[in-house]
Amino acid sequence: MNKMAASMVQSGEDAFRKIFKFYKRRNPPPDFSDVIDFSRGEPSDKVVAVKLEPGAVSDVEAARVGLQPVRNWKAFSLQGYPGFIFIPNPFLLGSQPFWVRQCLKIYTQKPNVCNLDMHMSASDTQDIWGKSIHGLSFPPSAKREAKTLLERLRWVTLGYHYNWDTKTYSANHYTPFPAELHLLSVQITAACGFPRFISEAGILNYYRSDSSLGIHVDESELDHSRPLLSLSFGQSAIFLLGGTCRQDPPTAMYMHSGDVMVLSGQSRLLYHAVPRIVPAPQGCASLDMNSHSLDSTLQEHTVLEPVSDQDWAVCSKYIQSSRVNVTIRQVLGPGQNFPETFSTSHPRNEGDQTVERGLADGAFLKRKRSNSCDCVDTVQT
Numbered sequence: 038m039n040k041m042a043a044s045m046v047q048s049g050e051d052a053f054r055k056i057f058k059f060y061k062r063r064n065p066p067p068d069f070s071d072v073i074d075f076s077r078g079e080p081s082d083k084v085v086a087v088k089l090e091p092g093a094v095s096d097v098e099a100a101r102v103g104l105q106p107v108r109n110w111k112a113f114s115l116q117g118y119p120g121f122i123f124i125p126n127p128f129l130l131g132s133q134p135f136w137v138r139q140c141l142k143i144y145t146q147k148p149n150v151c152n153l154d155m156h157m158s159a160s161d162t163q164d165i166w167g168k169s170i171h172g173l174s175f176p177p178s179a180k181r182e183a184k185t186l187l188e189r190l191r192w193v194t195l196g197y198h199y200n201w202d203t204k205t206y207s208a209n210h211y212t213p214f215p216a217e218l219h220l221l222s223v224q225i226t227a228a229c230g231f232p233r234f235i236s237e238a239g240i241l242n243y244y245r246s247d248s249s250l251g252i253h254v255d256e257s258e259l260d261h262s263r264p265l266l267s268l269s270f271g272q273s274a275i276f277l278l279g280g281t282c283r284q285d286p287p288t289a290m291y292m293h294s295g296d297v298m299v300l301s302g303q304s305r306l307l308y309h310a311v312p313r314i315v316p317a318p319q320g321c322a323s324l325d326m327n328s329h330s331l332d333s334t335l336q337e338h339t340v341l342e343p344v345s346d347q348d349w350a351v352c353s354k355y356i357q358s359s360r361v362n363v364t365i366r367q368v369l370g371p372g373q374n375f376p377e378t379f380s381t382s383h384p385r386n387e388g389d390q391t392v393e394r395g396l397a398d399g400a401f402l403k404r405k406r407s408n409s410c411d412c413v414d415t416v417q418t
Contacts, residue, residue, distance in 0.1 A: 052286040053252055053279045053308055060275050060289060061249055061312040069315075072275060073290040076125045076318075078111050083288075087112040087122055093227040102221040103132025103341050107228045115288060118278065120264075120302025122229050126295030133295050135341040137270050137352045139218070140241055140361045141187060142166040148212045150198045152191040165190065166351075173354045187355060188245070195239035197368050199257065206238060206257055206368055208375040214239065217340045222266055222365045229299050231264050237368040244274065244360040250311035252283065255300070260370030264301035268363040270294050271356035273315045279308035293317060294356075314360055 060067050073084060080086050091107040099106055110127045128136075145151060145165040153162045169185035196214035197206040219236040226234035238258070242250060255265055269292045276298075279287035287308070292298065294317055300307070344352070369375070 051283045053277070053283040053310070056287050056289070057252060057277060057310055057312045059312075060277070067313075069275075071289065073115075073288065075111075075113050075123045075290065075296070076293055078125065080113070083116050084113050085116060087114045089228050090230055091228070093230075093232065094224045097338060098224055099228075100129065101339050102217065102224055103129050103135060103339065104221075104224060105129055110228070112229075115278070118288075118304050118307070120300065120304035121278065121307075122299040122301070123290070124225075124229075124297040124299075126293065127225075127297060128295045132341055133270060134344045134349055134352060136221075136268070136363075137356060137361065138344050138348050139215070140193075140270065140363065141352055141355060142348065144193055144195060144215065144218075144239075144241060145187075145190065149193050149195055151193045153186060153189060162186070170351055173351050187243075188359075190243045191248075192243065193241040195241070196236065197238040199238065199240055204257060218363070218365065220340060221268075225266060225297055226264055226299070229264070229301070231299075231301065233371075234263065234266075235367050236365045238366045240364050240366075242362045242364075244272070244311070244314050244362070246272070246314050246358050248314060248360075250362075252277075252279075252308055252310040254306055254308055255364070255366070256306055258366050258368045260367065260373055261305050262370060263367040264299050265305060266365040267298040267300070268365075269296045269298075269360065270363075271317070271360040272358065273317050274311050274360055274362075275313045275315060277310045277312060278304075279310075281307060283308060291315075292362075294360075311362075 075084070089107055089110060089112050094104075094107050096106045104127050107127075110124055113123045113125075114121050115123075147159065147163055151162060151165070153165070165186040169187035172183075172185035173187065192201075195218070196211065197208070198210045198212070199205075200207055200210070214236050218239065222236045223234055226232075244250075258265075271294055273294070274292045276290050276292045277287035278290070279285050285308070287310070292311075300309075
């Protein structure tokens with residue numbers, strides 16, 4: 038924790054809130070000197086190296102989803118945070134643009150759900166990408182009448198759709214989880230020692246430069262023994278990881294484009310938040326306009342599709358000032374079912390197998406903490 042921030046925290050106060058407000062502060066700006074930067078790859082008294090399982094994922098399997106061979110990844114944890122794994126950008130050069138394009142163009146499509154659905158008709162949110170291309174094509178100096186739909190986007194849900202009002206998943210509100218995103222999740226979690234991970238729900242948060250993510254715990258999933266996977270693309274962020282109560286002061290760290298975070302074990306139910314978006318480091322190759330072309334040898338076996346110059350022009354314009362975070366969750370553990378079953382069931386991908394699971398009509402997975410919130414703060418749209 039930053040020394041200046043630590044001096045602000047008094048015994049018995051909400052330490053997390055104090056540190057959150059410290060890093061969110063605009064004037065005067067906070068001191069970032071104590072923010073951990075895992076991209077430097079330097080273990081310290083706080084940062085410890087983590088041994089992954091290269092044999093769990095072949096080089097071909099990794100490359101298929103745009104990842105480097107696992108033996109080349111660097112992975113770290115923090116003292117006092119068992120189960121927390123941070124992997125600085127394990128993506129192959131040229132593969133991140135595909136995932137950025139998926140988050141902006143593909144995953145925003147219906148039948149997936151987004152925040153714009155709350156106050157717009159289905160026809161108005163049917164093609165968020167197509168309706169935003171013209172507005173995002175203006176040069177920076179040009180004046181526009183209003184923000185595009187992409188710029189007004191705050192969240193999208195996949196698979197089992199999260200209900201922000203009830204803080205629950207509804208068993209009968211489900212759409213197929215993207216196969217390529219599931220495959221990416223399976224490779225990463227397997228390398229971290231969690232085989233047979235099943236991607237059942239996803240939340241995409243879209244951050245503008247003045248956005249933040251409130252203090253919360255991700256506990257709506259029925260089984261907490263499975264890890265939570267987090268992927269970051271675009272601009273960087275300050276991420277705060279705390280303890281099991283808000284009196285525990287959090288640790289601040291950077292999340293850069295391509296960084297991967299896994300919360301598992303004792304770290305699965307810790308408080309966390311994003312108080313601030315910060316500019317990506319100078320010379321970040323993953324955001325380079327010329328890095329969207331896949332290597333020809335990679336194109337043979339990959340699920341990644343080439344990103345057209347036209348699509349990348351829109352994507353790069355967006356991420357020059359924005360960040361996208363993708364969290365993937367397994368809602369149900371092996372053999373678990375929703376509280377009540379009825380005749381309708383949805384297929385559940387498990388490797389190459391398809392498992393049919395009875396779903397509850399109107400059954401919900403309930404959160405325990407009413408003050409939890411994992412939606413990007415709504416800024417003026």
